[in-house]
Amino acid sequence: MQYKFPIEPSRAQHARLASILQLQRNLYNDALQNRRAAYQRGVHLTYEDDTKSLPAYRMANRQHTALPWGINNWTLRCVDTAMTRYRDRLTANPNAGFPRFRSEERWRSFGVHGVRGCVVADSYLSVDGIVGKLRVRMHRPLPADARLAGLTFTRRARRWHVTILVDCKAGGQEHQNPGSACGVDLGIDHLASLSDGSLFNDTVRWTTQNAALRRAHRALARCQKNSRRSKMLRERRDRASQRVINLRSTRLHQISAAITNRFETIVVEDLDLKQFPRPSRTRRPSDGIGAIATRENGQILAEVRPKRLLEMIRYKAEKAGGAVIIVDPRRIAPKCNACGSPSSESNDGERHICACGVDVPRGTNNAINILARGLSAHAAALGRRVGKALPNASV
Numbered sequence: 001m002q003y004k005f006p007i008e009p010s011r012a013q014h015a016r017l018a019s020i021l022q023l024q025r026n027l028y029n030d031a032l033q034n035r036r037a038a039y040q041r042g043v044h045l046t047y048e049d050d051t052k053s054l055p056a057y058r059m060a061n062r063q064h065t066a067l068p069w070g071i072n073n074w075t076l077r078c079v080d081t082a083m084t085r086y087r088d089r090l091t092a093n094p095n096a097g098f099p100r101f102r103s104e105e106r107w108r109s110f111g112v113h114g115v116r117g118c119v120v121a122d123s124y125l126s127v128d129g130i131v132g133k134l135r136v137r138m139h140r141p142l143p144a145d146a147r148l149a150g151l152t153f154t155r156r157a158r159r160w161h162v163t164i165l166v167d168c169k170a171g172g173q174e175h176q177n178p179g180s181a182c183g184v185d186l187g188i189d190h191l192a193s194l195s196d197g198s199l200f201n202d203t204v205r206w207t208t209q210n211a212a213l214r215r216a217h218r219a220l221a222r223c224q225k226n227s228r229r230s231k232m233l234r235e236r237r238d239r240a241s242q243r244v245i246n247l248r249s250t251r252l253h254q255i256s257a258a259i260t261n262r263f264e265t266i267v268v269e270d271l272d273l274k275q276f277p278r279p280s281r282t283r284r285p286s287d288g289i290g291a292i293a294t295r296e297n298g299q300i301l302a303e304v305r306p307k308r309l310l311e312m313i314r315y316k317a318e319k320a321g322g323a324v325i326i327v328d329p330r331r332i333a334p335k336c337n338a339c340g341s342p343s344s345e346s347n348d349g350e351r352h353i354c355a356c357g358v359d360v361p362r363g364t365n366n367a368i369n370i371l372a373r374g375l376s377a378h379a380a381a382l383g384r385r386v387g388k389a390l391p392n393a394s395v
Contacts, residue, residue, distance in 0.1 A: 001315070003142060003164045007125070007153075008135040016131050017153060017160060023063055024075045025107040030057070031079045036098050039083075047080040068129040074111040074150075111152040118148055125162060127151065136162060143168040157238040175321040181265035183371030184313070185363045186306040189350060192255055193363025195371040200255045202248075209247060213240040252305065256312035264322040267374030268310060269329035325374040337368035 009017060031050055038045045054072055058064040064072060082099040089096040100106075112118070117128030120142065125134045146166035154161045183195040192200040216237040223229045259266060317324050335342055339356040352358065352365040 001143075001146075001166055001168060001319075003140070003166065005136045005138050005162055005164070007160045007162050008137065009131070009160060013131045013134060014160070017155070019063075020067065020071070020130065021107065021110055021153075021155060022104075023061075023067070024071065024110040025102055025104070026061075027057070027064070027072060027075050028079055028107065029101045031076055032082065032099060032101060035079060035083050039098075047076060050076045050079065066129065068112065068114075068117070068127075070112045070114040070116070071110060071130075074113040077113065108156060109152055109154040111150060113150065115148040115151060118151060120148070120164065134162070142166060145169060157235060157242045159242075173321045175264040177262060178264055180263045181267065181371060181375065182259070182263040183267045183367040183369070183374065184259065185269070185366040185370055186271065186309070187363045187366075190361075190363050191306070192259070192309065193361060193367050194259070195364065195367040197360070197364055199361065199363065200258075202251065209240065209243045213237070213244050216240045248305065252309050252312055256309060256316050259313060260316040260320050260322055265325065265374075265378075266313060266317055266322060267325045267327060267371050268313065269370055270326045271306070271310075271329060325378055327370060327373045327377060329370075335369055337365050337372070 034050075034053075035045050051073065054069075054076070058072070086096065086099050112127065112130075115127075117126075119126045120136070123136055123138050125136045126132065127134075142164070143166065146168040148164065149167050150165040152163040152165075154163065185193045187193060190199045191202040194200075216233065220230065220233040220237055223233055314324050336352070336354040336356065336358055337360075338358045339354060341354055341356065350362060352360055352362045358365070
């Protein structure tokens with residue numbers, strides 16, 4: 001599990017962290033240049049080859065000798081991951097480009113591979129060879145049986161955060177509501193619709209922080225590039241962007257925690273979010289209403305990040321002693337949850353009105369169908385009837 005905490009470095013510690021970040025960016029670019037040159041010669045280097053040449057690189061760049069080896073190994077693993085993804089892209093597109101070099105704006109983190117000499121105690125973090133004791137605002141304690149596995153330091157808008165990766169036992173305890181189950185439908189109008197009628201909206205899109213981010217983007221677009229004012233406005237934009245990111249992350253944590261604490265079994269769709277096109281700001285004259293709406297839906301889905309919500313539900317359900325069932329999403333939406341009719345009398349996109357008398361939000365109808373399909377698949381896998389598999393399940 002990962003725990004992210006803000007840190008409060010002193011002025012000297014802030015300068016030290018910034019210098020380490022710059023050194024690791026240079027190492028990444030140098031290692032990537034070496035990989036690219038070797039690849040163009042027909043030689044495929046690996047992570048082991050990079051680690052073998054690392055001692056010579058550290059001797060040539062004396063500033064690295066004061067750092068632990070784990071920091072350099074973490075950076076080299078980033079290079080290896082970038083080249084692995086590049087080879088995967090080549091299979092789909094022979095003309096795919098090499099991984100890009102990282103500028104200061106595109107390199108914001110460095111990590112420690114291995115945690116020798118790392119101590120977390122009394123809201124202080126100490127890592128040998130990096131800085132002294134760093135004050136950490138630990139808003140929640142680490143698990144008692146947690147074992148440190150890695151550290152990642154990230155700088156955004158002049159503020160530093162540390163992500164602590166720990167190994168601990170997840171699950172093993174009984175859920176507080178045993179036997180409860182629900183289906184979850186992710187949509188555009190409502191971020192999450194549950195089978196019991198609960199609706200969760202994404203309220204972050206209409207906050208004042210989003211308006212401040214738009215104003216910062218407009219001001220940055222009007223000023224001269226590479227000027228002192230552009231640098232100041234870029235920092236203002238980064239701060240506003242980080243506030244919006246924090247609000248969205250907090251909202252997703254609240255929704256996922258509310259779902260996993262109430263229900264033991266959660267059924268979700270196996271959605272392929274790549275079917276939605278990337279957000280586009282331009283509208284071509286040949287585009288119809290459907291194409292424009294599809295791109296706008298892709299923009300909304302990119303903002304609310306349903307994929308991350310599903311990831312949060314999965315690990316929080318495991319931690320709470322629950323389970324997540326993934327079902328095939330095909331032919332779920334147009335079906336009535338009461339009579340099974342594939343058609344609806346209403347053309348309204350927000351309500352599902354059927355001739356049998358059902359009048360519920362369309363997301364709730366989809367969630368009930370998702371739950372029914374998940375329970376049937378779960379019962380078939382166990383060789384039981386649905387009522388015996390989950391006797392207290394509420395549809």
